[in-house]
Amino acid sequence: MSRVGKSVINVPAGVTIDVSKGNLVTVKGSKGSLTEQINPDLSINIEDGNLTVSRPTEQKRHREAHGLSRAIINNMVVGVSSGFTKQLELVGVGYRVTNTGNLLELIIGYSHPIYFMLPAEIKVTTKMEKGENPTIILECSDRQLLGQVCAKIRSYRKPEPYKGKGIKFTGEIIRRKAGKTSGKK
Numbered sequence: 665m666s667r668v669g670k671s672v673i674n675v676p677a678g679v680t681i682d683v684s685k686g687n688l689v690t691v692k693g694s695k696g697s698l699t700e701q702i703n704p705d706l707s708i709n710i711e712d713g714n715l716t717v718s719r720p721t722e723q724k725r726h727r728e729a730h731g732l733s734r735a736i737i738n739n740m741v742v743g744v745s746s747g748f749t750k751q752l753e754l755v756g757v758g759y760r761v762t763n764t765g766n767l768l769e770l771i772i773g774y775s776h777p778i779y780f781m782l783p784a785e786i787k788v789t790t791k792m793e794k795g796e797n798p799t800i801i802l803e804c805s806d807r808q809l810l811g812q813v814c815a816k817i818r819s820y821r822k823p824e825p826y827k828g829k830g831i832k833f834t835g836e837i838i839r840r841k842a843g844k845t846s847g848k849k
Contacts (some may be wrong), residue, residue, distance in 0.1 A: 669730035673715040673738050676745045681715060681737075682799065683708050689737060693744030695805040696785070700736055703729040708737070715741075743805035750814050751834035752800040755823065760799045763790045768800070772821045780820075786813060799834065 677679060679693040687702040700716075702708065706727060709716050717734040719726040742748070754761055760771040766782040768790075782788055785806060791799040800817065804810040814833070823830035825841040832838060 667731075667733045667841060669717055669719070671734070672732065672742055675710070675713045675715055675741060679745050680740055681710055681741070683710070689740070691737070691744050693741075693742040693805075695744050695747045696735055698740045698744055698806055700740060702733045706733055718724055718844075733809040739807045747803055747805050748807050748810050749803050750800065750810055752802070752814060753832055754798040754800075754830075754832050756821075759798060760792065761786050761790045761800055762792075763800075765787075768817070770831075773829075780817060782813060783809060785809060785824065790815060804822060820841070 665707040676693075679691065682690045684690070687704045687706065687708060688699065689708065690697065690699045699744065704795050705720055706729060707718050707720070715737065717737065719730045719731060728782070730758075754770075754772060756773060757806060758771070759773065762769045766784065766786065768780045768782060768788060770780065782802075784803055786809065787803040789801045791801070802810060802814060804813075816832045818833075821830045823832045823836075823838045825839060826843055828838045828840060
């Protein structure tokens with residue numbers, strides 16, 4: 665049995681879960697509403713504020729979908745109740761970031777600024793304080809969308825291993841390499 669799949673999801677107060685025909689799961693809460701199509705072979709049971717996902721057989725395809733489906737539903741429940749936040753940090757001399765609504769302007773060492781329009785579901789704030797690296801703070805109820813947008817922003821200038829310059833997650837440790845050594849003997 666899947667360790668992730670067999671664990672129970674506690675549904676907090678104020679969150680409603682609706683499972684319609686074909687396992688279309690809709691989760692509504694204070695931060696919004698999310699809908700996801702779950703594998704129709706799996707059964708979803710809601711009793712006394714607890715949600716469980718169970719599989720019909722021990723086939724490989726059912727075992728694969730069991731833990732994944734439970735994790736997706738759990739992320740939906742957490743997203744609509746408390747939401748998800750990610751912070752990106754711009755490390756480099758002259759790197760700057762500003763936002764106008766959901767339009768992000770990145771100045772990261774290229775000859776031109778990069779403009780990136782964020783989806784409407786994501787709330788963005790930028791911080792540029794003296795003595796600290798510029799920071800992008802992204803908030804969203806959909807964890808998958810948030811991770812995808814963070815990966816896209818990070819892809820514009822990935823952190824390089826020699827000086828550590830680039831866009832990285834706050835708290836991420838960049839594995840550093842030693843540079844060339846001049847050794848004339």
